[in-house]
Amino acid sequence: MGRVNRVLLLFFFMGASVLLSYAGLPREMSVQIKEGQLRESPAFLAKIVARLPYGEPVEIVAERGAWAEVSIPQRQLRGWLHVSALSSEKIRLQAGAASQQAGASRAEVALAGKGFDKNVEEEFRRLHPNLDFQWVDRMETFRVSTAEMQGFLAQGAVQPAGGGVE
């Protein structure tokens, strides 16, 4: 009896651990960065098919490595996002802020209520008036497009390994 139980249990745990190791992402997630890049395929230089605003809810359709295939049925969008762009928390935008067109200010508003945010930065800057953010703001405008990256690699004869599917 004990031995049978033990064998059964062993199988049970093996089964459960296989299931659990397979269980990656929850079914519904939210974009947790300012602008999520929805790509055509799960590769780091794949074409961007849409940009998703902070807080946008997505449905997880499939997973491959660190990439999630997501769908946004309301907008008839489907594509791949890197999991680092996703949160399992539901990010609630302020009332009236349509997630589709949540501009920077609205997205910022949605951050209020939890720890370090824009309000805190502003208060800190008020207390430290000599601290200069001019270059920090400028740095954040330095953005390179996927096309520029591809051109840069090709021009320098740099060949990505395995198409970046990781």
Add this chain to the structure above:
Amino acid sequence: MMRITSFFSRFLLAAIAVVLAAVPVLGLDLGTLNLDKLIDRASSAIKVGETVSKSAENFTPSQEHYIGRTVSAMVLGRYRPLLDNDATYYVNLLGQTLAQAADQPETYTGYHFLLLDTEEINAFAAPGGLIFVTRGLLRCCQSEDDLAAVLAHEIGHVQRKHGLQTIKKSRLKTAFSTVWDESATILDNQKLGQVTGAFGGTIDDITGALFNGYSRSAELEADQDAVTILRRVGYDPNGLVSMLMIMEQRFVGDRTGFAKTHPAPADRIAAVRQVIGRYNPVSSPAVRQQRFLKFVGRS
């Protein structure tokens, strides 16, 4: 015997609960079984566990972003940026391309790079992906592959949250426990004061570590990440070793700045060699070398 059986049945129950908890995650549809309540209870238990042990890992990308902005302002309070648009563009082309291949390619506003106008050999990575490299460190690079190694190493610090890990626990507590009325868009002054105090402390913790150097293990981890990123993008990981070899030569007799606060380059080279094997000098294709030399000439 009885005791053993009940022991096992308890385990069996626990196992069933574990599998059931996995059901929603797997997206399985068990249809007729009404498991919602059980699952809800299991997941709320997990959430309670999470709030008990808040750590640096719990910062959201946007919170990390605000920390990183102020840390960067501190860096720029000490060093002047190098004013050269072409050089800035090149370092961002290279750096942002590398970041795309990192384990954490996405941060709140992405990775951004700036050169600092100083001969000091140093680099700083602020949380969220604002990365600074000095002209002195640039001079340790002889190829684009070498420079790629420097930038990838800094990306490693960001994705491993080495900066955030230096924050004292007491500040984390304030940062995570002060929550105000969600319907209010403006915090009340007392809470704002508390959180801002914790914020200031957080900035001190991180800049302290940034200017005095991370631990040896953090440096070695960032080196490992650099090798991974370089390989994925198609750069030669030997670039990391060749850059460290030059750095070692420059450090002779210098025990200030970076040399004082970082593990010896020889130590790092030994660790990198365990991953990439024997060192082979980098030989960049001519087109790549040409554009790198043009960049170095400007900066």
